[in-house]
Amino acid sequence: MTASADLVLPRSNAKASVDWTTIAARSRLRRRTEAVGAYAFLIAVSLPIVLPYFWLVTVAFSAKLGIAETKVLWRSMAVLVPAIIAFWLVGALSAHRRRMLVGFAVITVLAGMVFAVLVGPDLYLGNFIFLVEPNFESAVLSRGGQVTATTQYPSVWHAFANSLILAGSQTAIVVTVASLAGYYLSRFQFPGRVATLRSLLVLHAFPVLTLIVPLFLMLYWIGLLDTLFGVILVLVAFELPFAIFIMKGFFDGVPWDIEMSALTDGASRRQAFLRVVLPQVKNGIIAIAVFSFIRGWEEYIFVFTFLIRNTNWTMSLYMYFVRDDMMGVDYGVVSAVGVFYLVPSLLLYAVAQKYLSQITLGGVKG
C-alpha cells in the first residue's frame, strides 16, 4: 500500500506543474516553422518552371530590337521575385482567410504599380507584327539590317486554323470512340475482353516515334500524306488506348442499379446510355477531351514528318520555321509567336482544370 502511495505522489506534483501555455506556444511555433519550410521548398522548386514562361512573355512584349534586353529582364525579375516572396509570407503567416485575401490584393496592386513604373516604358507590341503582316520576315529582318527573306510564310491565322482543325477533329473522334469503347469494355462480357484491356496499356507503352517510317509509307500508299486528315488519323490511333482506358474507369464507377433502373423505366439500352450513364461520366469526357486537344495542339513530330506544303502548316510548324529563320536574329518575334501559340492551351486548362483534377485510374478488372 505504501509503495503505491509513493508512486502516486510525484505524479500528482508533475500534473500541477504542467504549463499549458508554453506547450501551446511551442506547438504553434512548430506549426509555423513547418508551414514556412514547406512554402520555401515549393517556391524554390517552382521558380525554374515559372521563370521561363515569365521571360517568354517579357521578351515577347519588350524586345524592340530583337534582342532580349537584360535590363528589362532584371527589372521585371526585381518585381516578380519580391512579389512571390511577399505572397508566400502572407500565405504562410496570415491566420484568417480574409486577411490573406486582402494581403494578396495589396501585393498584386503594389507589384502592378511598380511593374508599370519600372517596365512600363519598355513595353512594345511590335513583335506581334506576324499577326497582321504575312510578309513580316522582311520587315523584321530589316530591323537588324538584313533584307533577304528566305521562307515563304502563310498567314499565321491559317496555321492557327489548321491547328484548331487538327486538334479539334482529333478530339472529337477520340471522345466519341473512347466513350463507346470504354462503355462496352466496362459493361459487356465478350471473349477477349481481359486481353483487350491489357493490350490497351501495352499499346500505350510503345514509343510512338519508332513507327514513324512505316506510318509515312502507309500514309503515302493510302494517299493521305501531306493532308491534315492523315495526321489526325495517326494521332487518334495513338491517343485512343489511354483515353479508352480512362473512360472505362469512369464507366466502372457508374452503378449498375442506375442503368437497370433506366431500363425498367422504359428506356432502351441506347437511351439509358445517352440520358443516364453518359451524363455521369461528364468529368471523364472533359478530361480526355482536354488531354487530346492539348496533345493535338502541341503535336510536332508527326506534322513535321507528314505535312509538307506550307498551307498545311500547323502552329508548331509555324513556330519551328520562325525559330529556324530568326533565332539569333530576333528573339522578340520568336517569343511573341510562342506567346500566341501558348494562349489557347492556357485558356483551355484554366476552364477545365477543376474537372482534370478528378481523374482516377481504375485497375484492370476481369
Add this chain to the structure above:
Amino acid sequence: MARIEFRNLCKRFGEATVIPGMDLEIDDGEFVALLGPSGCGKSTSLLILAGIYMPSGGELLFDGHVVNEVEAKDRNVGIVFQSYALYPQMTVRENIMFPLRFKRTPADEARERTNSIADLVQIGELLDRRPSELSGGQQQRVALARALVKEPQLLLLDEPLSNLDASLRLSMRTEIKSLQKKLGITTILVTHDQVEATTMADRIICMRAGRIEQIGAPNDLYHRPSSLFVAGFIGSPPINLVVGRAENGQFAAGSVALPVEGAAGDVTVGLRPEHLSFGKSGLPGRIAQLEPMGREVLYVVDTGIGYVRVLEQGSSAAHASSEEVRIAFAAEDSLVFDSGGKLLECARIRPPS
C-alpha cells in the same frame, strides 16, 4: 395489375446455376416477400421479373402470357433498388417524370401525375431538389414515386429498407404496406430480414440456394416451418436447436433424456425462446447470462443439452445470474426435424416430469 407465374424457371451464369428450376404463382394484388440469405437467388429472380436478366430455361408468365423475351422497357414494371438508383444529374421532378417520357405521356398529364404521386409519398415540397440534397428516407420515397408514377402492373422492391435507420425503417414498413393495399399493385419484396418479410407480406417465399424452401403465410412459417433451415431463419431471437437421438420414446442429447413421441433415429429438436419459461419442474439448468431487451429479458441457460435461450416477459429480470432454474415448455410448441432437416409433423417432445 398482374398474375405472375414461374414455370420451371432456371437461371445460369456461365457454369454457375443460380436458380435450378423454380415454380411459383403470385396472385393479382398480392404482397409477397422473397426471403433468404444473401446469394440464395432472390435478387436474381427479381431481375428476371424486371426483364434485366433473361431466364436460361423455363417460362415466366404475366397474366398467362409468356414474357421471357419481352424487354425490360416494355414490361411496365416498377422497381426500387436498395441503393435507390436515383439519377444524380436530374432533379427529383425529372427523376419521377423520367419513366413518363418513354410512355409519351402528354406534358400536362405527366406534370399532374408527378405532383399527385409526390403528394402520395409526401415529397411534394422536394421536387426541385437534387437527389444528393436529400436524406436516405427522402431518396427512398423518390425512388418509390418513380416506380409508381407509371402505374406499373408489378412493383418490385429490392431490400428497400436496409439503408434506413431503425426508426425510419419501422415507419416506412407501415407506409409501404398501406400504400400497396391502397393501390392494389402486385408487389414482390426481396429481403434477407425476416422481420421485414413477416410484417409486410401476405405470403413469404423462403428461398435457399436457388430453391424454394417453403411458401406460406408469415404465421405458418413461424409455427410450422417445413424444414430446419426455415425454422432457423424465421424468429428473433433465433430458435434453440438441439441435436440428439430418439430411441424407445426417449430423446437423448448431452446428459439429458426427454420423452419424445412420433420420432426415431437422429433428430433435431427446435424450441423457440419465447415458448420456454421458468417453472417448478422441467429441464434443469443454471443461468449463464442475462440480456435485458427492454420489454423482455433473454436468459442464456447452461443445461445438460447445452446453452438454451429463454425469453421471458417483463422489463426487470426476475432471475439472477448463476441461479438454478428449471425450463418448462408445452409439447405442442416443440418442433422435431428428421436427419434430413425435414419437419416431422406429428412428432412432439415433452419436458421431463
